[in-house]
């Protein structure tokens with residue numbers, strides 16, 4: 001059996017990453033979300049162990065000291081970390097993973113697991129992102145300005161990713177995302193072990 005592939009997905013806040021990833025995960029078989037650890041407050045619609053494992057700062061620090069994280073980062077003042085054992089167990093089980101993390105985390109995962117596939121989801125333009133964040137009507141202007149400043153820094157790093165997906169229209173973006181996953185799954189290194197036995201004496 002082949003090893004699982006890590007699809008690391010980053011996007012600035014307001015890009016629709018979560019909606020897109022949920023849709024892709026529903027449509028494509030053998031694609032699983034990792035559940036990160038975080039010190040941020042649980043939101044009303046979130047369930048511990050589903051969106052995140054919600055832990056105290058003390059517990060998070062213990063986990064850092066124990067080497068439990070493949071990467072961890074401070075995002076908007078809260079700590080987030082990806083469990084190293086979860087990645088290793090899932091990979092060995094041949095399960096492909098969607099790892100939704102910020103740009104710092106993506107870089108760290110790529111360094112640790114160079115065969116990871118880095119996907120960046122971007123809005124059609126910076127203006128569209130501003131309109132989307134303002135249109136939510138949930139955040140104060142200074143919060144929106146802060147998010148836009150962070151978004152600009154994140155967008156500047158998109159050139160370091162393997163794939164760029166524009167999220168203008170959800171269905172189109174979902175199709176593009178699926179194409180990336182399919183192409184990566186068809187890489188010779190992933191397919192060859194299964195094909196080899198069908199060509200005995202021909203493929204060594």
Ligand code: 5GP
Nearest residue numbers: 036037072073075080081082100101102105
């Ligand atoms: P939120 O708190 O809105 O769910 O996520 C805030 C940001 O933290 C998002 O950019 C999300 O991708 C990022 N994030 C979530 N989990 C992790 C993680 O385990 N590691 C890193 N580095 N970032 C994460």
